[in-house]
Amino acid sequence: METNLYPIQRDIENLARFTATPGQGVTRFSFTPEDRGAREYIKKAMAEAGLSVREDAAGTVIGRRQGKVEGPVVMLGSHFDSVRHGGAFDGTAGVVVAIEIARVLEEHGVSTVYPVEIIAMVEEEGGRFGAGLFGSRAMAGLVTYGQMELRDDSGISLAEAMREFGFNPSEIGTARRKPEELKAFFELHIEQGPILEKEGVSLGLVEAIVGMRNYQVAITGRPDHAGTTPMDMRADALVAASEVVQQVRKIALDVGGGAVGTVGKMEVLPGAANIVPGEVRFTVDLRSHMESALDELHSRLHSAVEQACAREGVTYTLEQVSDAKPAHLSVVLREVLEKEARARGISTMTMISRAGHDTQIMATLTDAALIFVPSKDGRSHCPEEWTDYADLKQGADVLLGAVLAVAEAER
Numbered sequence: 001m002e003t004n005l006y007p008i009q010r011d012i013e014n015l016a017r018f019t020a021t022p023g024q025g026v027t028r029f030s031f032t033p034e035d036r037g038a039r040e041y042i043k044k045a046m047a048e049a050g051l052s053v054r055e056d057a058a059g060t061v062i063g064r065r066q067g068k069v070e071g072p073v074v075m076l077g078s079h080f081d082s083v084r085h086g087g088a089f090d091g092t093a094g095v096v097v098a099i100e101i102a103r104v105l106e107e108h109g110v111s112t113v114y115p116v117e118i119i120a121m122v123e124e125e126g127g128r129f130g131a132g133l134f135g136s137r138a139m140a141g142l143v144t145y146g147q148m149e150l151r152d153d154s155g156i157s158l159a160e161a162m163r164e165f166g167f168n169p170s171e172i173g174t175a176r177r178k179p180e181e182l183k184a185f186f187e188l189h190i191e192q193g194p195i196l197e198k199e200g201v202s203l204g205l206v207e208a209i210v211g212m213r214n215y216q217v218a219i220t221g222r223p224d225h226a227g228t229t230p231m232d233m234r235a236d237a238l239v240a241a242s243e244v245v246q247q248v249r250k251i252a253l254d255v256g257g258g259a260v261g262t263v264g265k266m267e268v269l270p271g272a273a274n275i276v277p278g279e280v281r282f283t284v285d286l287r288s289h290m291e292s293a294l295d296e297l298h299s300r301l302h303s304a305v306e307q308a309c310a311r312e313g314v315t316y317t318l319e320q321v322s323d324a325k326p327a328h329l330s331v332v333l334r335e336v337l338e339k340e341a342r343a344r345g346i347s348t349m350t351m352i353s354r355a356g357h358d359t360q361i362m363a364t365l366t367d368a369a370l371i372f373v374p375s376k377d378g379r380s381h382c383p384e385e386w387t388d389y390a391d392l393k394q395g396a397d398v399l400l401g402a403v404l405a406v407a408e409a410e411r
């Protein structure tokens with residue numbers, strides 16, 4: 001029994017069409033028309049694969065295949081939102097492969113002791129509202145930091161966008177899953193880095209996922225005439241912000257151990273060549289696989305912002321908007337995957353994920369596993385993102401084997 005390459009390729013190519021930036025990569029933010037298109041496509045494909053389909057209160061799409069017993073359930077899937085101008089494979093590949101596995105189980109009339117659920121998570125990237133892993137956080141009861149009050153560039157909050165889309169944010173608690181309801185969670189994802197390709201290995205078995213902390217900073221100076229305001233009489237918010245950007249890089253290098261810090265989005269206001277910037281708003285993304293390093297990054301960021309603003313005579317707000325702990329993944333599930341890969345002559349290596357994933361949140365609920373397939377040139381979060389379909393199929397076959405084993409298929 002194996003998966004089929006064509007339906008995987010067809011679904012990835014079809015889903016890539018649901019983008020707000022055609023010709024410039026995939027931009028599919030949650031609760032937008034692009035989300036609607038992809039969501040309906042996924043629900044239809046799940047139904048055609050014999051699954052009973054529902055959406056939970058967060059907006060995650062869940063396709064269930066009954067087992068001999070009611071539970072606990074074996075879950076597999078990934079997310080179907082994207083970053084701005086992203087690629088066709090990030091998240092989508094894991095959703096499409098999971099649906100193909102459901103098709104194969106149906107076509108072969110496989111019955112399993114445990115039920116299987118195919119998952120298309122909503123709002124993993126946080127591309128629109130600034131904090132991600134929302135679908136998995138809702139399942140784990142970890143929607144915190146006022147995540148639903150975060151606002152997009154046009155001032156719409158996550159809760160308002162959900163309501164406009166047909167979901168009721170006040171019912172978010174009903175999306176919660178109890179640990180005893182779950183047997184395992186599997187996610188297949190593109191590596192988004194260069195290691196598998198460089199090592200010539202087909203599959204990455206992830207042992208740990210980095211922790212992430214996201215912040216929103218607003219620095220307020222004074223908008224002034226760029227010509228008539230002497231240099232020693234300015235309160236230039238962008239000068240202070242630029243110092244913080246330099247410090248974020250320095251802090252990550254000083255803390256070391258693979259820690260990373262990024263300022264990825266910045267808005268300069270009022271935003272004119274002849275006005276001294278009065279306000280600057282920007283994001284900070286800090287990551288490490290060690291909680292102690294994240295604490296060190298956190299405190300050094302606070303002092304860097306304080307010192308840069310004191311020097312420039314401007315004020316600031318610094319708000320943490322999300323926190324995902326470092327996760328150590330299931331050794332048992334990794335061994336099952338390793339055995340299935342070996343049985344198929346597929347090479348594997350153990351890895352740490354420096355990208356965040358829903359798997360790290362699901363690992364707070366149940367045994368969780370994350371497998372990587374190679375990314376061409378290690379590129380991701382860009383239109384050039386690519387994974388060969390043959391590599392995707394290999395990962396899908398190994399995942400199929402693991403699901404048959406863990407859900408206890410009756411041969």
Ligand code: HGY
Nearest residue numbers: 124125132354355356
């Ligand atoms: O940011 C990340 O690591 C993931 O792509 N959401």
Ligand code: MN
Nearest residue numbers: 083090125381
């Ligand atoms: Mn991503």
Ligand code: MN
Nearest residue numbers: 079090091189
């Ligand atoms: Mn992803």
